[in-house]
Amino acid sequence: MSMWNRNAWIDPVKLKRLSEIRRKELRQAAFAVLEREGIAGATLEKVAAQAGASKGIVLHYFRNKQELFEHAMREANAVLCQAVIARLRRAITPMERMDAVIEGNFEPHLFQPPLCHAWLSLCAEVPRDEKMARIQRVIHARMRSNLLSGLRGLASPADADDIALGVTALIDGLWLRLGLQPGSVSREQAVRQVKNYVAGRLAIREPVIDGA
Amino acid sequence: MSMWNRNAWIDPVKLKRLSEIRRKELRQAAFAVLEREGIAGATLEKVAAQAGASKGIVLHYFRNKQELFEHAMREANAVLCQAVIARLRRAITPMERMDAVIEGNFEPHLFQPPLCHAWLSLCAEVPRDEKMARIQRVIHARMRSNLLSGLRGLASPADADDIALGVTALIDGLWLRLGLQPGSVSREQAVRQVKNYVAGRLAIREPVIDGA
DNA sequence: CTTTTTATTGTCCCATTGGTCAATAGTTGA
DNA sequence: TCAACTATTGACCAATGGGACAATAAAAAG
Numbered sequence: 001m002s003m004w005n006r007n008a009w010i011d012p013v014k015l016k017r018l019s020e021i022r023r024k025e026l027r028q029a030a031f032a033v034l035e036r037e038g039i040a041g042a043t044l045e046k047v048a049a050q051a052g053a054s055k056g057i058v059l060h061y062f063r064n065k066q067e068l069f070e071h072a073m074r075e076a077n078a079v080l081c082q083a084v085i086a087r088l089r090r091a092i093t094p095m096e097r098m099d100a101v102i103e104g105n106f107e108p109h110l111f112q113p114p115l116c117h118a119w120l121s122l123c124a125e126v127p128r129d130e131k132m133a134r135i136q137r138v139i140h141a142r143m144r145s146n147l148l149s150g151l152r153g154l155a156s157p158a159d160a161d162d163i164a165l166g167v168t169a170l171i172d173g174l175w176l177r178l179g180l181q182p183g184s185v186s187r188e189q190a191v192r193q194v195k196n197y198v199a200g201r202l203a204i205r206e207p208v209i210d211g212a
Numbered sequence: 213m214s215m216w217n218r219n220a221w222i223d224p225v226k227l228k229r230l231s232e233i234r235r236k237e238l239r240q241a242a243f244a245v246l247e248r249e250g251i252a253g254a255t256l257e258k259v260a261a262q263a264g265a266s267k268g269i270v271l272h273y274f275r276n277k278q279e280l281f282e283h284a285m286r287e288a289n290a291v292l293c294q295a296v297i298a299r300l301r302r303a304i305t306p307m308e309r310m311d312a313v314i315e316g317n318f319e320p321h322l323f324q325p326p327l328c329h330a331w332l333s334l335c336a337e338v339p340r341d342e343k344m345a346r347i348q349r350v351i352h353a354r355m356r357s358n359l360l361s362g363l364r365g366l367a368s369p370a371d372a373d374d375i376a377l378g379v380t381a382l383i384d385g386l387w388l389r390l391g392l393q394p395g396s397v398s399r400e401q402a403v404r405q406v407k408n409y410v411a412g413r414l415a416i417r418e419p420v421i422d423g424a
Numbered sequence: 425c426t427t428t429t430t431a432t433t434g435t436c437c438c439a440t441t442g443g444t445c446a447a448t449a450g451t452t453g454a
Numbered sequence: 455t456c457a458a459c460t461a462t463t464g465a466c467c468a469a470t471g472g473g474a475c476a477a478t479a480a481a482a483a484g
Contacts, residue, residue, distance in 0.1 A: 038336055121336045123332060124332045126391070128249070136392050136393065140393065162405070169388070169389055169397075170409075174381045179335070185381075203416055
């Protein structure tokens with residue numbers, strides 16, 4: 001049995017007792033440090049301190065720094081994703097589904113500068129961390145899929161695809177704005193902004209054609 | 213005279229001889245390192261190596277690491293900004309001005325993953341670096357102003373304001389997408405995306421009103 | 425040709441960091 | 455109770471980082 005639990009994919013339920021609890025604490029501690037210090041200032045010692053433990057324990061539960069932050073990224077994304085899913089469950093019409101995704105992405109308790117700062121730091125590492133890149137791709141794929149589940153009933157497949165890209169970009173951009181200039185964009189503004197975008201895109205049947 | 217040139221704002225033309233040349237080289241070296249290594253891996257030694265000089269010289273021209281990267285940020289922004297300005301000069305009608313800003317922000321030789329990576333790393337430090345935050349505010353203010361110079365002729369002041377925010381966010385979001393998933397968005401797609409957004413917003417007179 | 429600045433290098437220093445390891449305390453199961 | 459395993463700590467280490475500095479080369483000024 002000893003060599004088993006080294007591989008967490010076996011009997012995940014039971015193992016949630018101690019090991020998984022610590023891991024979660026540490027992931028969250030890592031994220032908290034990231035919020036305050038950014039990736040450059042995020043050290044194992046600070047994470048340990050944040051979790052009220054010793055540095056040794058961090059490397060007991062995570063092979064190395066990189067892995068720790070990869071897991072922090074996964075967790076953070078899971079939280080945001082959950083918010084969207086919850087709203088999506090109550091949505092029925094295509095338009096309701098769109099709104100669920102949009103509003104879920106600006107959940108008041110999540111759409112906050114510190115969270116954005118941490119997220120930004122993580123994103124900045126994506127190009128040098130293949131695992132993070134993969135997480136990132138998954139995130140984007142799911143977001144797209146969520147959007148398309150609504151958009152398919154509202155536009156042609158080609159348009160839906162295009163609008164989905166626009167919506168994700170717009171959402172990301174509004175988050176970025178929040179991170180770079182806290183207070184420059186409120187949740188309500190953000191939501192309205194994206195909804196207006198969708199409304200505008202749906203109102204125009206043929207995309208702009210120009211000769212530039 | 214000795215104590216004068218310590219303050220570069222005096223006789224800037226002449227001093228461009230040596231001191232300013234080195235400074236520019238170092239700023240660019242810093243940016244190059246940032247592209248490859250991210251903020252966490254960007255060390256003075258690497259910057260020096262990139263510039264083909266010794267670490268000492270870097271701190272001879274910049275008080276410290278922070279200052280160096282602040283200047284790198286300024287420079288990078290200046291380049292992007294210049295691209296927009298150049299196009300803006302040839303624009304006459306409001307719509308041409310809009311297109312100038314949009315296309316300028318996706319200049320083919322600038323809209324590239326490495327540049328985006330470096331930029332992202334810099335942005336991730338903004339929350340902890342007041343000077344970078346200020347640069348960031350300036351950048352955004354200018355972008356806004358550029359957009360409004362075109363939008364004022366196309367929409368009501370309130371709408372123009374709102375659309376300007378949306379355009380900046382959308383542009384940032386598309387850049388982010390490029391950084392996180394290189395190849396997932398082409399320059400043409402990006403430009404079209406933003407133009408469609410503007411077209412959509414201009415087509416709808418009254419903004420969406422909902423009771424969510 | 426001196427003298428004064430400026431440019432540049434390499435060395436040194438100290439704090440910090442990620443990571444290893446052995447030792448200890450605690451748990452669990454038979 | 456005993457043995458096996460897990461959790462947790464603190465000490466330790468080699469590497470690295472930012473930055474200070476003195477020494478030297480190179481220019482400029484006079």
